[in-house]
Amino acid sequence: MRSLRLLFAAHKLCAGLRQMPAVATHGAKVRCQLLRAAHSSSTPGPPVTDPPSKTVAPFEDAFSKEQRDKASFVEVLDLFCGRDVRRRGHVEMIEAALRWMPKFGVEKDVEVYNKLLDVFPKEVFVPQNFVQILFLHYPRQQECAIRVLDQMEYYGVTPNKHTFFLLAQAFGKFSHPVKKYQRMLYWFPRFKHANPYPVPVHLEDDPVGLSKVCLQRIAADRDARVTVYQLPSSEVCEDGTIREHEHLVGIQSPDQMSLLTGHDHRFPVVVEGPFPLWLKQTCVQYYVLRAEPGAIKKEEVDPERCLYYPLQLDLDLERDLGDELTFDVDEVDEGPVYAMCMAGCGDERMLGKWIQCLQETNPVLAQLPVLFRLTSSGPQEVSVPLQEGATSHEEEVARPSTAEEEETRPQQRMEQY
Structure with a gap:
């Protein structure tokens, strides 16, 4: 009988909303918000910060x-559970x-999430009939449990099984949080090994080890x-x-x-960077040694070496109307990459030392000019416009060599612009 009364009350509420004038802007906004709240789901991600209520203010x-x-975080949860048997203010x-x-560093610990789900009162929000299951029995509590599962999904x-036991004990086996749990348990193992180049679970704190992995x-x-x-x-100088x-x-x-051995000596090799690389929440920078397009020597083939089967044909054919003139990214020649490196300080002095070390395995670098094309250090999402008369960091700047650098490297190895 109680369920029937709730159905009649919901029917009267819907009828009252239908009789509201369509011209009322405020009423239309309220109705759209009600429909949006009834037919939309929350986006997976960290929860939005809301002002704490009076019951949760001491725990904030x-x-x-x-x-x-982790120990202090679990201690606060135990303090809340032991304060009141009815768990008022648990949402x-x-x-x-x-x-x-995230501030306690437990956002990827499944035991802490199970401890959060254990805060819900047991066997209070379990639906007793089919109508209660259909109309989302205790929606605020179920949406709160779904937000916990959404944050678990966001952090991977x-x-x-203990998570399923807590959800079934609090909301029943046919509730929406249990359905969310079943979907996560179905898809997570399938996408866990989908990436052929997985990122290590624990990144090394040593910059050398992290550079090797990257x-x-x-x-x-x-x-x-x-x-x-x-x-x-670190080195202690004389002064x-x-x-x-x-x-x-x-x-x-x-x-x-x-x-690199077949590089044309008429073209310089270029050191470019830094380029950002993100591993989880860690951003590192790397530099590349590359060549401009067309800097590789092409083997010249004598067309008269074989009279019957020429090895090279130089034919100038006109385009037909059926030829495609679209731009293909795969056919763009960007020049080969000869080497890559990661350095703690990305200035020309450090990168010049890298080029000097590469000469031990690549003697051809002693005969090639090296062009440094360096941008401003650090990843930048928004670039500040330059003022009038200012030069860009990406331009090639001429810098004379000092006497100390001339003594430590051969003069014929590189030319700095």
């Missing part, structure tokens, strides 16, 4: 303490905990060899100042070495 202060780890508490999880956390991902060549030219260290030496790691494959 507990979350904002200096010690932020606000869970939403506040979701906001603080796979739920386990360069191996960029090269995608099993024959490529990673070489550590310089380790990070008492401390000089820091940054790391320098490079990679080159045998195919790139053979291409």
Whole structure:
């Protein structure tokens, strides 16, 4: 009988909304919001920050303490669960905990998510009949549980059997959070190994080890060899100042070495960068040694070497009406890449040391001019427009060599512009 009364009340509410004038702008907005809330789902991602309620305000202060780890986070949840048996304000508490999880470093821990789902009162929101299942019994609590699962999906956390037990105990086996759990458990194992080049779960803090991982991902060549030219260290100078030496790691494959051997001496080799590379939430920068298009020597074939089967035909055929004149990206010649490196300091001095180290395995670099085409350091999403009379960082700037650099490198190795 109670369910029938709720149905009649919902019917009267819908009838009242239909009788509202269509000219009323405010009423139309309210009706659109009701329909949008009834037929739309939340986008997966971190929850939006909302002002805390009076019941959760003391726990916001507990979350904002200096010690932020898993033990202190679970301690706050246990403090809330032991305060009241009925768990009043549990929805606000869970939403506040979701906001603080990245700051405590537990956003990828499935045990903490299960602890959050354990905050819901047990066997209170379970529907008793089919009508309650159909009309989203206790919608606010179910949407809160779905937001917990959405954040697990956003950070790539796979739920386990304990997650299903907590959801079924709080909302029943036919609830919407359980359906969300079943979809996640179906698709997560299928997409887990879909990437042929997975990112390591734990990135190394050592800049040299991180550079090796990044360069191996960029090269995608099993024959490529990673070489550590310089380790990070500090040196005490004669005047008492401390000089820091940054790391320098490079990679080159045998195919790139053979291409560099056939480089035309009339064209310079270009050092470009830095280019950003994102690994999860870590951004690193790398530099490339490449050539301009047309800098590779082409083997000249004598067309009269074989009279019956010429090896090269130089035919000038006119275009037909049926020829396609579209632009194909795959056919664009950008020039070969000879080597790549990662350095702690991307100035010309450090990159010049990289070129000097490459001469040990590539003697042809001593006879080639090297052109540095460096942009401003650091990834920039928005570029500031230049003022009148200012020059761009991407232009090639001429810089004279100092006496100290002339002593440490051969004069015939490179020309700096």
